[in-house]
Amino acid sequence: MELILANTGGYPRIGDTPEQQRLRRAHAQRERGELTPEGFAKVQDEVTGEVVREQIGAGIELPTDGQVRWSDPVSYVAAHLNGVSLNGLLRFFDTNTYFRQPVVTGRLSRRGTILAREYRQAAKAAGRPLKAVLTGAYTMARRSIIESGYRSLHALALAYAHVLAQEVAELAEAGAPIIQIDEPAILHHPEDLAVLGEAVLVLARGKGGARLSVATYFGDPAPIYDELQDLGADMLHLDFTYSPSLARIIADRGSAKSLSLGLIDARNTKMESAQTLFPVLDVIGRHLRGPAHLAPSAGLEYLPRDRARAKLETMRRLRDLYVRDHR
Amino acid sequence: MSRVKLRALGIDLPLLPTTSVGSFAKPDYLLAGRSRYARNEIDRDELRGLETRATEFWVRQQEAIGLDVLVDGEMYRGDMVAYFAELMRGFVQGGLVRSYGNRYYHKPIIVSAVFWPGPMTVDWWARTQAMTSRPVKGMLTGPYTVMDWSFNDHYPSRRAAALALAREIRKEVEALIEAGCKIIQIDEPALSVRPEELPVAIEAMHVVTDGLPAYFLTHVCYGALEFIYPQMLELPVDNWDLEMSNSGLDLVDVFAEHPFTKDLSFGVVDVHSHELEEPDVVRQRVTRALSVLPADRVWIDPDCGLKTRTVDETIGKLGLVVDAARTVRGMLKEGSA
Numbered sequence: 001m002e003l004i005l006a007n008t009g010g011y012p013r014i015g016d017t018p019e020q021q022r023l024r025r026a027h028a029q030r031e032r033g034e035l036t037p038e039g040f041a042k043v044q045d046e047v048t049g050e051v052v053r054e055q056i057g058a059g060i061e062l063p064t065d066g067q068v069r070w071s072d073p074v075s076y077v078a079a080h081l082n083g084v085s086l087n088g089l090l091r092f093f094d095t096n097t098y099f100r101q102p103v104v105t106g107r108l109s110r111r112g113t114i115l116a117r118e119y120r121q122a123a124k125a126a127g128r129p130l131k132a133v134l135t136g137a138y139t140m141a142r143r144s145i146i147e148s149g150y151r152s153l154h155a156l157a158l159a160y161a162h163v164l165a166q167e168v169a170e171l172a173e174a175g176a177p178i179i180q181i182d183e184p185a186i187l188h189h190p191e192d193l194a195v196l197g198e199a200v201l202v203l204a205r206g207k208g209g210a211r212l213s214v215a216t217y218f219g220d221p222a223p224i225y226d227e228l229q230d231l232g233a234d235m236l237h238l239d240f241t242y243s244p245s246l247a248r249i250i251a252d253r254g255s256a257k258s259l260s261l262g263l264i265d266a267r268n269t270k271m272e273s274a275q276t277l278f279p280v281l282d283v284i285g286r287h288l289r290g291p292a293h294l295a296p297s298a299g300l301e302y303l304p305r306d307r308a309r310a311k312l313e314t315m316r317r318l319r320d321l322y323v324r325d326h327r
Numbered sequence: 328m329s330r331v332k333l334r335a336l337g338i339d340l341p342l343l344p345t346t347s348v349g350s351f352a353k354p355d356y357l358l359a360g361r362s363r364y365a366r367n368e369i370d371r372d373e374l375r376g377l378e379t380r381a382t383e384f385w386v387r388q389q390e391a392i393g394l395d396v397l398v399d400g401e402m403y404r405g406d407m408v409a410y411f412a413e414l415m416r417g418f419v420q421g422g423l424v425r426s427y428g429n430r431y432y433h434k435p436i437i438v439s440a441v442f443w444p445g446p447m448t449v450d451w452w453a454r455t456q457a458m459t460s461r462p463v464k465g466m467l468t469g470p471y472t473v474m475d476w477s478f479n480d481h482y483p484s485r486r487a488a489a490l491a492l493a494r495e496i497r498k499e500v501e502a503l504i505e506a507g508c509k510i511i512q513i514d515e516p517a518l519s520v521r522p523e524e525l526p527v528a529i530e531a532m533h534v535v536t537d538g539l540p541a542y543f544l545t546h547v548c549y550g551a552l553e554f555i556y557p558q559m560l561e562l563p564v565d566n567w568d569l570e571m572s573n574s575g576l577d578l579v580d581v582f583a584e585h586p587f588t589k590d591l592s593f594g595v596v597d598v599h600s601h602e603l604e605e606p607d608v609v610r611q612r613v614t615r616a617l618s619v620l621p622a623d624r625v626w627i628d629p630d631c632g633l634k635t636r637t638v639d640e641t642i643g644k645l646g647l648v649v650d651a652a653r654t655v656r657g658m659l660k661e662g663s664a
Binding site: 269 | 421422423424425426427428429431434436475476478479480517519520521549550551573574597599
């Protein structure tokens with residue numbers, strides 16, 4: 001079994017050493033008016049370069065830009081759109097992190113490119129292509145309030161999809177080999193799978209030569225595994241940490257799509273071991289089509305920086321051991 | 328019913344009692360003192376003196392504003408979980424993780440069995456209560472939230488970690504009661520994050536509060552309570568202190584569908600906004616509270632702790648809370664609310 005080491009999304013943007021807290025200080029300076037927007041953007045670029053290189057140093061073969069600029073997974077893109085204002089803070093799924101809720105006040109449209117410039121900058125710092133990551137249209141719609149402009153979740157999800165499809169096209173144009181669409185909300189609302197399916201198809205039309213991955217996490221994907229296989233994406237990322245039965249389901253039903261195996265717990269500091277990881281890989285391995293990604297269950301920003309790096313290093317060590325012993 | 332319990336405990340409160348959720352802004356001299364302490368430039372006693380001075384400042388402010396049930400303001404705490412994790416055995420301090428924006432906290436890691444180290448908040452409660460004749464709440468973080476907001480390298484499951492914490496936190500509750508504390512708030516802001524784990528949170532809270540003679544509140548904020556309502560009412564506390572304003576009072580509609588069976592502390596000012604609400608807006612929020620519960624079961628307070636606001640903003644927002652409660656009390660007396 002070929003296993004490619006990938007990051008799933010975010011990476012801690014600060015650490016516990018003074019030099020790792022540059023972004024935090026810059027943020028505070030900007031709030032006090034002591035740093036210009038350009039000066040702050042420069043620090044964001046530099047920190048993005050650092051976290052990309054740190055992932056590569058830990059052995060990751062397909063890093064992300066760490067989503068260093070993302071204020072939260074929902075409002076970062078929403079804040080760049082016409083037809084949206086931002087409301088109060090809400091908890092982001094079962095994490096101890098928060099997002100500002102978009103309030104849709106009119107028809108959605110982009111004011112301009114949102115992610116492609118950042119992608120190019122990060123890929124340049126990495127010296128290699130990165131996985132691009134953005135929150136999907138369905139989850140964006142699920143986390144928004146409609147005041148006007150749209151009459152249903154379905155209509156809003158498709159509107160977000162048309163906006164995000166432009167981002168997908170630009171990311172593909174910028175050279176992203178894989179564009180990951182995060183759709184954690186679908187695990188909590190399986191009744192909306194048809195809406196998700198339509199939204200993914202809209203995004204897929206913009207992907208050009210890139211491969212489109214749909215990521216679910218913060219819940220058990222086993223109950224909707226078959227429906228996820230029907231999505232118009234090339235790849236699925238699955239969070240194994242909530243699901244006692246997922247490995248067996250994959251073994252029983254196989255996978256028509258490439259899989260990203262979220263087997264490394266991105267929410268807890270306890271390090272994985274050969275005893276916990278290898279039996280799962282043994283169950284799944286023979287049933288996969290082509291190379292799979294081995295990845296954290298979700299973005300790594302839920303961990304302290306030192307533990308996030310240790311998780312990636314552990315993942316590399318275990319992958320190398322597994323491949324050596326199962327060659 | 329809980330008003331009867333309060334009276335039995337010797338506490339008589341006005342209609343629509345006013346309080347606050349727990350934390351206040353630390354004055355500049357205390358922030359500077361904490362930094363100096365971190366750099367070993369002052370000793371523990373000197374820092375404690377500054378914390379006491381700041382606590383007394385907030386007690387006087389709360390009295391002047393006219394709040395009915397006071398808090399110590401948590402001048403001696405950084406984070407609501409990290410404070411306890413730093414004192415209890417079984418934890419180590421983890422690195423910084425982000426909560427939102429540019430806010431980070433040290434998320435603790437459970438590395439071995441947790442143990443109560445002896446009183447963690449009792450001295451501060453007693454010190455604060457001695458400063459005022461008004462009742463002061465004891466303030467703790469609940470076992471489910473401490474578990475959820477910590478990493479767990481030791482216990483085999485989240486439930487096992489929560490129950491172990493509950494057994495130790497109960498000892499702190501007993502110590503507070505022994506010291507004379509009669510109103511104890513046990514914050515569980517993580518309560519709604521995994522609806523399937525609500526039974527674990529309820530089981531843990533039973534371990535903490537069962538059979539103990541105090542009026543218990545719990546504070547919950549920024550969650551999706553609609554997914555655990557009305558089952559959440561089984562949590563063994565007397566009063567739910569809820570963030571209502573930040574979410575546009577949408578919980579009022581949820582509560583209208585199934586009777587709210589406990590007392591309710593109704594958040595009427597947004598703690599994440601620098602701006603002071605218009606007095607009429609706050610008063611209308613108080614009136615909305617009365618649409619779900621009889622007035623004798625409603626308390627009025629801010630949405631959440633005020634530590635992220637400035638001293639002036641905090642005083643302004645607490646003043647709005649008290650003014651609105653007084654206005655509505657008057658309206659109730661006149662029969663116009």
